[in-house]
Amino acid sequence: MGDKTKNRFRTSAPSGISAGIGRMELYDMPSGLRKTDKRVIRLTDCLSITPAPGESCPTDCSAFFLNTTSCTYTIAAPTQEDWMTVLCQLAFQPDKNKNVKK
DSSP states (O other): OOOOOOOOEEEEOOOOOTTSOOEEEEEESTTOSOGGGEEEEEGGGEEEEEEOTTSOOOTTEEEEEEEESSOEEEEEEETTSOHHHHHHHHHTOOOTTTTOOO
């Protein structure tokens, strides 16, 4: 109990239609890329994205926390790819309908 398990995942943040729901897809690497091995994180469920400097991760990667309404994911991404900024832009877009007067 209490042990942290680290799984190797391939992640993807597909760019969809502008009216679609943003999502991040996690694929379990040891099992291949079968459709049943995909886990989808809806970015509308995202509460915060914060750096995780104390977490161990592979060389040339940086870790960050993706906090959602259901759980917290610890994700490591290559340092040269700025996943945190991109995910923040996708997850925390201003609501265009909020300022529309009826």
